[in-house]
Amino acid sequence: MQAFLITFASVVVGGGLAGATVIGLVNSQTAPPDKSPANVSNPVLEYGVTQ
Amino acid sequence: MPAWAIAVAALVLGPALGPGYLLTYDMVWVPDLALRPDFLGLGSALPRAVPSDAVVAVLDEVLPGMLLQKVVLVGALVVGGLGAARLAGRATAARLVAVGVYVWSPYVVERLWIGHWPLLLCWAVLPWLVAEGIRLRADPRIGAALPFLLLAGSLSANAGLMAATALLAVGATRATVPRLLGLVVAANAPWVVAGLLHLDTATSNAAGAVFGLDAEGPLPAPLAALTLGGIWNAEVVPSSRELLVLPLVLTLSYAALAAIGARPLARRLGGRVTIALVGLWAAGYLVAVLSWASPDTVGWLAGHVPGGGLLRDGTRSLALCAPLTAALVAAGVQRCVEWCAHRAAKLLVMAAGALLPLAFMPDAAWGIGGRLEPADYPAAWAAARATLGDGRADLLVLPFTSYRAPAWNHDGKVLDPLPRYLRPDYVVNDQLVVDGRVIAGEDPRVPDVLAALALPDADDRAAALAQLGIGAVVRDRTVPTTRASDAAVGGTAVFDGGGLDVVVLDAPVHERQVPAGWLVALGLAWAAFLGLAGFGVWNGGRAISSRMRTRPGPG
Numbered sequence: 001m002q003a004f005l006i007t008f009a010s011v012v013v014g015g016g017l018a019g020a021t022v023i024g025l026v027n028s029q030t031a032p033p034d035k036s037p038a039n040v041s042n043p044v045l046e047y048g049v050t051q
Numbered sequence: 052m053p054a055w056a057i058a059v060a061a062l063v064l065g066p067a068l069g070p071g072y073l074l075t076y077d078m079v080w081v082p083d084l085a086l087r088p089d090f091l092g093l094g095s096a097l098p099r100a101v102p103s104d105a106v107v108a109v110l111d112e113v114l115p116g117m118l119l120q121k122v123v124l125v126g127a128l129v130v131g132g133l134g135a136a137r138l139a140g141r142a143t144a145a146r147l148v149a150v151g152v153y154v155w156s157p158y159v160v161e162r163l164w165i166g167h168w169p170l171l172l173c174w175a176v177l178p179w180l181v182a183e184g185i186r187l188r189a190d191p192r193i194g195a196a197l198p199f200l201l202l203a204g205s206l207s208a209n210a211g212l213m214a215a216t217a218l219l220a221v222g223a224t225r226a227t228v229p230r231l232l233g234l235v236v237a238a239n240a241p242w243v244v245a246g247l248l249h250l251d252t253a254t255s256n257a258a259g260a261v262f263g264l265d266a267e268g269p270l271p272a273p274l275a276a277l278t279l280g281g282i283w284n285a286e287v288v289p290s291s292r293e294l295l296v297l298p299l300v301l302t303l304s305y306a307a308l309a310a311i312g313a314r315p316l317a318r319r320l321g322g323r324v325t326i327a328l329v330g331l332w333a334a335g336y337l338v339a340v341l342s343w344a345s346p347d348t349v350g351w352l353a354g355h356v357p358g359g360g361l362l363r364d365g366t367r368s369l370a371l372c373a374p375l376t377a378a379l380v381a382a383g384v385q386r387c388v389e390w391c392a393h394r395a396a397k398l399l400v401m402a403a404g405a406l407l408p409l410a411f412m413p414d415a416a417w418g419i420g421g422r423l424e425p426a427d428y429p430a431a432w433a434a435a436r437a438t439l440g441d442g443r444a445d446l447l448v449l450p451f452t453s454y455r456a457p458a459w460n461h462d463g464k465v466l467d468p469l470p471r472y473l474r475p476d477y478v479v480n481d482q483l484v485v486d487g488r489v490i491a492g493e494d495p496r497v498p499d500v501l502a503a504l505a506l507p508d509a510d511d512r513a514a515a516l517a518q519l520g521i522g523a524v525v526r527d528r529t530v531p532t533t534r535a536s537d538a539a540v541g542g543t544a545v546f547d548g549g550g551l552d553v554v555v556l557d558a559p560v561h562e563r564q565v566p567a568g569w570l571v572a573l574g575l576a577w578a579a580f581l582g583l584a585g586f587g588v589w590n591g592g593r594a595i596s597s598r599m600r601t602r603p604g605p606g
Binding site for chain 1: 076165261265266267284285452453458464483484486531536
C-alpha cells in the first residue's frame, strides 16, 4: 500500500508540473490578440458564451 | 493552518490584491457606493442586489471601497479554508488537504472570475454554519458568531437560501428550531420582502435556461459538477478544466479518496450530521444537474413561477456540495497517511494530498494567470459625480446596454460600473446577451426607455424619459453603440469631459411614487436584518464578558 501511495503522490506532483507546462504552451499558442477588433455591426457585448 | 489558508488565498487572488478595483463581469466595486432607495428594495427592477449593495454602501463609510473589496475577497477565501479545516478534524494532514480542496476549486475560481462575491461569502461561511450546527446539537445556546455568519452568508437570494438550508439541515433539533428559524428569517428578510413586493415581475425569461450546468471542454457536465465546476459561461472556465486528462484524473482521485475517507468521516461526525451533509451534497448536486438535464423545466419554472429564476444558474447550488467534498477528500488522505509506515512516506502523501487540487488546476494561480487585474477609474468619473451630486429623480446611463469592456479595465468585461459610481438611483438595461441571443430582463421600465430612445426628436425623447422618472442622462462616449441603445436627449448640459457628458432634463419629471405599504414592509424587513446584527453584537459581548468572569484569577 505504501509503495502505491508514494507512486500516486509522485504522479500528482509530476502530473501537476506536466499539466502546467501543457497549459502554458497551449495558452501561449492560442491566446487572442490583446485588443480584439470591435464588431461594428453589433457592438453590444455578450455576457458570456456557453460551450 | 491560518498561514496555509492565507497562502492559498493569496495565490488564488494574486494581482487582484494590488492597488485598484477588481472589476470582472458582475463584480463592481466603487470608491464610495452611495446608499440610495433602490438598494433597499424600492426600485422598479427585481431587487437582485438586495441586501449586498446596501451593506457595502454602509460599510464603505468605514473602510474605503478599494480596501473593503480586498478585505471581502481575502476574508472569504481565508475564512472558507479555515472553516473546511475545522470540519476536517484535528489531524494536520486532513486540515491541510481540506483547505486546498475547499479553496482551490473550480467553484471558487469560476465564481470569482464572474464576480459573484456574495455567493463566495456564502460558500465561505457554509463550513462554519455546519460546525455551528454540530455544536448546537449539543448546546442549544446561540453562539457569538452565528448571527454574523448568517448575515455574511445571506447577501443575495441564492446565498441566503443555501446558508439557511445548511444551518437548519445540521443544527435543527426540537430545542433549536424556533430560534434558528427566527435567525434565518431575519437574515433573509430584506431580499424576501423586496422580492414579494416585486411579485408581478418576479418571473424571468424562460430563455434563461442557458445558465444551467454545462460541460467543461470534453468533461461531461455531471462529471464537471463532481469537482464543483461546470459554470454556464465558458469564458470564465480555466484552461486546465478544458483538457480532459487533468479534470478527469482529479475527479477520479477525489472519488477514490472520498470512498476511502467515507467510513472514518461518518464515524467521527456521527450518523445524524453525516446524513445532513449527504443531504446537502445531494440537494446541491441535483439542482445543478437538473439545470443541465432538463433546461426546459428550469426555464419554465423561471418563466412561470415567481422566484423560479433562482434555479436557473444551476451551478450556484454546488456550494452545498463543497463542505462534504472537502471533508471526504481530507479524511481519505488522512487514512492514506495512516497507512504509511515511514515518516518520509507520510510527509510525501500529506504534501501530495495538499497539493492535489493545485496540481490539477495550475492555471488558477496568481489571479487566474493574471486575468484578475485591478483597475483605476478615470478621473473624469469623479468630476461627473461631484457635478451631478444626488441629482433629481433617476439617472439613465447611455449607451443603454449592460456590459462594458473599457480599455482602462484592461479590456476586461464588467457590468457597467458608472451607475454605481454616481450617486442617484438609476435605470439600467437588464437584458443579457448570451450566445448572440438577447435574454429579456425583468425591469418593466426597460422597454419603455428603449421606446423613448427610438423617438425621432431629442426633446421628445427627453419628455418621454422624464415621464419614466428619469431626471438626468449620462453618456459614456467611449463605449461602442447603436442607434437603438443611444440617442441625443434634450436638456441642459452640466458636464462634458473625459469621454463623459451629463445632461439634466429640462422636462418636468414624473417621479416614481413608492406605496406606503412598501415602505412599512421593507422597514420591518430591514429592522429584522439590523436587529440580527444588533443581537449579534449583544450576544458576542455577553459571551466575552461571561468568559472573562469564569477565567480563574491570579490567586
